[in-house]
Amino acid sequence: MLESIPDIFLKISNREFRVLLAIENKMKFYEWVPLEEIANFTNYDLNETGYILSGLLKNKLVHRNVSTYEGYRIYFEAYDLLALNAFVKRGTVNALGDVIGVGKESVVYEATGGIIDRHVAIKFQREGKMSFKQVSLKREHLGERKHLSWLYASRLSAKREHDALTKLYPQVSVPEPIDYNRHAIVMSVVKGQALAYTRVDEPQWYLDEILNQVKKAYRLGIIHGDLSEFNVFINPEGCEIIDWPQYATPAHPNAGELFYRDIDNILAFFRRKYRIKRDIKEVINNIS
Known part of the structure; x- marks a missing residue:
């Protein structure tokens, strides 16, 4: 993401957003979106579309390719701005x-x-x-x-x-x-600090708390799928578990393997850092 995204967001015009939206929309069909397609989507003429694109190129919000035809695409910088614009319009x-x-x-x-x-x-x-x-x-x-x-x-x-x-x-x-x-x-905002970078005074209690949250998630039909000490944040009240895009359900073909790995990662961390040993089969049986 651009370091100056707040500044660029404040400067970018509605017409520039319209061009970015056109490229995003047409990237479903093109690797490089033709200039003519962008103009058709926006209802701007080719000259105006080209002028707007030149400003977006200067700010590195679009990329241009002229190997076979003049085409454009966006990457994460522009995608960030489009999402942010939607949040601002909704008041989020x-x-x-x-x-x-x-x-x-x-x-x-x-x-x-x-x-x-x-x-x-x-x-x-x-x-x-x-x-x-x-x-x-x-x-x-x-x-x-x-x-x-x-x-x-x-x-x-x-x-x-x-x-x-x-x-x-x-x-x-x-x-x-x-x-x-x-x-x-x-x-x-997540409370506390990542488990990986914190030393706790009551590791047994925190381990139980983490496993309890894993159990609650499992009963709701969710397996984290990528659980480790890096996506568990701890605070004086307990813990928060983050980063869920790779979740699986208990019905997933690899659910058992994913669930075992999640539990094993947490138990291995507490064994390594705090010398706490738990039998993984007993832990899994208690949760599932």
């Missing part, structure tokens, strides 16, 4: 702050939103940062859609995570889902 987000988290497949910004300027977080999915071949092979939620763009892969990821949070909250200690659009989710 009023102001965007600093980056508060960066993962291999996401970037998280702090923000305020709603009529009371509530402190929230915006998570922008980043599945397309890796090779799309890897994405399509490793992500169950893509199914057989191997023709999808990287942007759409991230859009599916955000929808899945929002769906999971909606099913889990508030029975399970997860961030509250507030809104989502394209590849971005607005949610409550």
Whole structure:
């Protein structure tokens, strides 16, 4: 994401947003969207469309290819702006702050939103940062859609995570889902710090609390699928579990393997750091 996204967002015009929307829409059908298709979608003439695109190119919000014809496409910077624009129009987000988290497949910004300027977080999915071949092979939620763009892969990821949070909250200690659009989710700010970077005084209690949340999620028909010490945040009241786009249901063909791996990752961490030993079969039997 561009470092100056708040500044660019304030400067970008409605006509520029219209051109970005045209490219996004037509990327369903083209690897590089022809200039004529953009003009037809926006109802701008070719000269005006070209002028708007030149400004977007200058800000690196679109990419241009002239090898066989003049075509354009957007990447995450423009996609971020389109999602942010939707949130602002809906009143979900009023102001965007600093980056508060960066993962291999996401970037998280702090923000305020709603009529009371509530402190929230915006998570922008980043599945397309890796090779799309890897994405399509490793992500169950893509199914057989191997023709999808990287942007759409991230859009599916955000929808899945929002769906999971909606099913889990508030029975399970997860961030509250507030809104989502394209590849971005607005949610409550996670409390505490990542388990991986914190040393606790009562590790037995925290382990029990984490397993209890996993049990609650399982009873609601959700298996995390990628659980580790990096996506469990702990605080004085307990814990919050984040990063749910790879969730599976107990009916999934690989549910047993995914569930075992989730539990094993957590038990291995507490065994390694706190010398706490639990029998994984007993833990799984207690949960399932």
